[in-house]
Amino acid sequence: MKIIAFVGETFESFGGYYYTKPTSAAFLQDAVGMDQVFVCSPTVIAAEQPTRFSTKVASDHFHTFPKYSSTKDFVLKSLVNPGFFKRYAKAADDVIRQHPGAYFWIRTPSVGSIVFGLRALKAGEKVLHHMCADASNTWRDAKYSAFEKVFGYVLSRYIRHKLKQICRHSNTVNLCTGNALEDFSKKYAPDRTVQFVDVMVKPPKQLVEKPVTPGFLNLLFVGRIVEDKGVLDLLHVASRLGDQCHVTIVGDGPDLDKAKSLAAQLCLAGKVMFTGQLPHQQLSDIYNQSDLVVVPSNNHYEGFPRVIMEAWSHHKPVVVADVGGIRAFVKDGENGLIFAPGNVEQFYQSVAKIVADATLYTRLRQGAKVMASQSLQTYWLNVLRTKLVQHNDA
Structure with missing residues (x-):
């Protein structure tokens, strides 16, 4: 079973491998084997061998994508420079054509993942849709200006609309982290929705049951x-x-x-x-x-x-x-x-x-x-x- 995973984090390229912090790609490698997982993500060239990483992917299992730092950055780049979105869409379509019959893994509400997933579904492929955060209310955070709140609200409604399309599609398996996202997905695909957390937690090598100091x-x-x-x-x-x-x-x-x-x-x-x-x-x-x-x-x-x-x-x-x-x-x-x-x-x-x-x-x-x-x-x-x-x- 082959899985093509769009994970979004920026990987460092060095010596024929790509490295980054913990990602769902590492979880998938443990699930189906490293040879069965291909990763799509932005990259940079590392000056020396990375030493602190949790995800490692061979270069022949990696597809480089245009870089963006956030949903806001993706949207602004697409509006200011239409060529950015065209390059992104072309990169997605090229990967999808190279891996017919595979599962395509996306993590939403990342807008890059949404675009990738929708194009995979349009091509008739299967999508593993990991809903790992709720974007519907992020615009409410106090750190945003009034203009950013309006922009964020409009964008969040659009993202929810696209998420509905992905959730309800018959080729989608919805993997939801937390009750709020599970409730959302079950409205559109109750039989294809399951609670899921891509934790990498291993059994502790040593478990200490120390007594608790009263009052402390x-x-x-x-x-x-x-x-x-x-x-x-x-x-x-x-x-x-x-x-x-x-x-x-x-x-x-x-x-x-x-x-x-x-x-x-x-x-x-x-x-x-x-x-x-x-x-x-x-x-x-x-x-x-x-x-x-x-x-x-x-x-x-x-x-x-x-x-x-x-x-x-x-x-x-x-x-x-x-x-x-x-x-x-x-x-x-x-x-x-x-x-x-x-x-x-x-x-x-x-x-x-x-x-x-x-x-x-x-x-x-x-x-x-x-x-x-x-x-x-x-x-x-x-x-x-x-x-x-x-x-x-x-």
């Missing part, structure tokens, strides 16, 4: 350090909790210095540790040392934060903002607590409640253990393989 929690945040991921909210919560918590923040991003400055202003020295970006193999130890993983996102673009499943694979409960499709898996009071995004008071109350109630923490940790097997890559590989067999037999 080690909190962990793993992710990109940007304001709309709720990092600054977390620091305010840590300040209010005082000696009842220690916070470890893993990741890098444009707001790292801003977060460090706020931590200093709040006198959190010794209570908050910034590790920077860490190799994946080091994260297991960090999870083992934590008691509770927090996911306080306050944006409108989240699908389902995969860090939740990384936490559960280590039997750690979560406190999460009610964004994207988290309710597909997070059950409030069972394997975590849910609070309103951007509501720092609710965020604080959720963590404080767990700090003060050892029985509640024990129940949440048991719920996390229940979710552990469903949080591993092997579980979702089986979901994908089963759906492919069903679709081929239909």
